Each structure stands twice: as C-alpha cells, then as structure tokens.
Amino acid sequence: DFGRYKRAEELVRGARGVVYRATDPLLGRSVAIKAINQAYLENLGISAAEYYERFRREAEVAGGLNHPHIVKIFDLGPDYIVMELVEGESLRARTQLTLSRTLEIVSQVADALDCAHAQGIVHRDIKPANIMLRPNGSVTVMDFGLARIESSTLTAAGEILGSASYMAPELVLGGRADAKSDIFALGVVAYELMTGERPFAGPSITSILYKIVHAPPPSAHGVNLNLPPDYDDIFAKVLAKEAAGRYQKAGDFASE
Secondary structure, X not given: OOOOOEEEEEEEEOOOEEEEEEEEOOOOEEEEEEEEOHHHHHHHOOOHHHHHHHHHHHHHHHOOOOOOOEOOEEEEOOOEEEEEOOOOEEHHHOOOOOHHHHHHHHHHHHHHHHHHHHOOOOOOOOOHHHEEEOXXXXXXXXXXXXXXXXXXXXXXOOOXXXXXXXXXXXXXXXXXXXHHXXXXXXXXXXXHHHHOOOOXXXXXXXXXXXXXXXXXXXXXXXXXXXXXXOHHHHHHHHOOOOHHHOOOOHHHXXXX
C-alpha cells in the first residue's frame, strides 16, 4: 500500500528492494516508488524501525537538493520513498562512448556532486549503476541519501558494499566518507568510461581493495592510446591515495 499513489508496474527488483512505476492522481504525474525489502533488513540484523528512521532522516536531507542532474525526491511513506521517474538507462549498460560524450557525462556528475557537497551531503556510492542517461542526453545521479544510509548500515553490519571497485582508500581502511571519497569514485568511473577497464581490478574483493590502498592506477594512455598522455597526471591526482592530494572539487577534476 503506497497511500494515494497507484502502482502501475514493477521496474527493478533487487536484494535491497523493489522500484515501481506509479501514478500520483493528485498531481497527475508518473513517479517512481522505491520500497524496502523486509528480508534485506533481517539479513542485516537490524530492526526495521531503526532502518526506517535513518531512511527518513537521510531522504529528507537529500530531498532538499535541487539540481538538474540529481533525482528529485517528492514524498516519503513509512517504508517507501517517492521520487522522480527517470527514463533512460544506467551508465552500467553503456561501454562504447566517445571521449567528448564521456567528458559531458563526467562534467554533469561533477556539477551534481559539487552542489551536494556544498550542502554537506556525501553520496558515498558513486558508480555507473547510480548514474542514469536520459533519452535527451542529460545525466541524473540517483540515490543521494539512500546510498548514504545503506552504506552506513552495511558498514555497521560488517559487510562490504558490492561497489568495492569505486571505494576510496580511506574507506577501505575504515575511514569516514566525505567529498574527497566521492571525487575518487568519480575518477574511477571516468577512467572506466575512457579505457573500458577499472583502474583497480582483481579476481577477488580482497585483491581489489589491496590495489586501491597500495597500487597506482595503470596508465590510462597506455590502456587507450587515443587518450591524451597528460590524462595520466589527471588520473594520478584524482585517484591519489591520500585524500589531501586529490582535487578539492569534483568540478576541478572535470574541468582539467
């Protein structure tokens, strides 16, 4: 039961929950509703009341973001969130992009991150699956707030997020997520879009996390000879092991 919203069809089902297409009859518009999977909470070993309280608090904060490249949050229910229905596909489904198109995408995501960071909001889970490409070519970053609360819950439960390849070194070492860790993740996404490979890859989560903390990223120009050689310096900075050595703003990275 989603209150006044009329559920139309299921869009995506995963371990964490289900996303439905629905209609808001009061405003006459289509929306997306994300409902939390009760079994998912039981597996985490936390109470539903605790999770929903965090869920509401984070979603309310994220709902205050107003940016053309950040998904809009419209409403909250006791165990669901109502948001803008974003048509298109995630970046995870796209591998063949021109360099100019990739730079457009990175710039738009960076702009969204700078807006959130300026208001003290950290995404915590920037990865291709959370970046949507709309039919008109624009980009929308999904799951602000939701990524934050799910990340903190998983950490508390002693689990590692499935997005290990995009984690900054300080997060691997148990540190606190901040704007610099989001910028690191955007650097990983950009590297992957430009080369077709992740900068820190391996046969297991353990090997990936070891490389994130200890190994420099392979030369992007060496992987893709069509990239300018000076991109190696840019990636070395955005993927620096020490947060202080990275770009101060996501937009600085995108611009360079």
